[in-house]
Amino acid sequence: MLEIRRYTSNQADTWNQFVAQSKNGTFMLDRRYMDYHSNRFCDNSLMVYRRGALYALLPGNVSDDVFYSHQGLTYGGLLMNEKTSAADVVQIFKLLNDLLRAEGLRRVVYKPIPWIYHKQPSEEDLYAIVEVCGARQSRGLSSTITRECLNSWYRIRECGAKHARKAGIIIEETDDFRPFWQTLTDNLLNRYGLKPVHTIDEITMLHSRFPNHIRLVVAKKGDEVLGGTVLYVSNRVVHSQYIAASPRGKELHVLDLLFQEVIRESLKDHVFFDFGISTEKHGTYLNEQLIYQKEGFGGRGICYDWYEWDL
Numbered sequence: 001m002l003e004i005r006r007y008t009s010n011q012a013d014t015w016n017q018f019v020a021q022s023k024n025g026t027f028m029l030d031r032r033y034m035d036y037h038s039n040r041f042c043d044n045s046l047m048v049y050r051r052g053a054l055y056a057l058l059p060g061n062v063s064d065d066v067f068y069s070h071q072g073l074t075y076g077g078l079l080m081n082e083k084t085s086a087a088d089v090v091q092i093f094k095l096l097n098d099l100l101r102a103e104g105l106r107r108v109v110y111k112p113i114p115w116i117y118h119k120q121p122s123e124e125d126l127y128a129i130v131e132v133c134g135a136r137q138s139r140g141l142s143s144t145i146t147r148e149c150l151n152s153w154y155r156i157r158e159c160g161a162k163h164a165r166k167a168g169i170i171i172e173e174t175d176d177f178r179p180f181w182q183t184l185t186d187n188l189l190n191r192y193g194l195k196p197v198h199t200i201d202e203i204t205m206l207h208s209r210f211p212n213h214i215r216l217v218v219a220k221k222g223d224e225v226l227g228g229t230v231l232y233v234s235n236r237v238v239h240s241q242y243i244a245a246s247p248r249g250k251e252l253h254v255l256d257l258l259f260q261e262v263i264r265e266s267l268k269d270h271v272f273f274d275f276g277i278s279t280e281k282h283g284t285y286l287n288e289q290l291i292y293q294k295e296g297f298g299g300r301g302i303c304y305d306w307y308e309w310d311l
Contacts, residue, residue, distance in 0.1 A: 007045035024122035026234040065106040077112035078125040089124040111306040135307035140277035143299030147267035154296035160256030179225035184244040219254035227254040238266035
């Protein structure tokens, strides 16, 4: 009754249509987003059929002898529709383990979609991977705001926003990513010795494909970009994917004013605003300075979990 088949590139439209209609998918699971870094990962995405009809999707890639769902994405996991039953999901994971084991793989790393992105309850997979797979859990901590219960800002954040407004800082949305990307790149290089996950060409290309889902809001004084945030916009959640300010922008507290406006506008049409995780080293280290800033805007804890099990 259930059959797992490997995804092929000529099925992209079918894949994308299922994601759009699923109860827990977001635009990041659309092949037009996923495939921008297809040269970096060996795709091993799977499609589940029930009595010949597409029933579920599992984005994935393989590296060495490990199946990831998906190594190049913040989250992945099993994509389901409103008809997917718990009993079938249990059976899907039994079949999945058999399939991957037969291919010589030895381990699975599974990153489910956090519940705040779900259009309706969609955690059948979390039950199945514990019952069937004996999954071990790791956990990252994000900071999220819900419009259903807003928290007060810390005084330091409120004062910062007032300071920036008095300094003449203007907040605006733009399609020009280059000035902000230079600031972001400088910050990551100087603080962590890292580069952004996306190159400027990649983020510009993705924005052109998903202009309503990938948006840039910047803080400016005159024509100078002093800070900004890249927003990933899904049905229920606005997620701050990148945040950065220049040295002068930090002096003028531009991010306090920027998030005052971005959060207010985001929560008009979305249930959640999510800042992203403040944990490092697979969740074992909490960056207290970073999460203090996010909590200052009213953010409170949401977990981004990932699981692994041996085959």
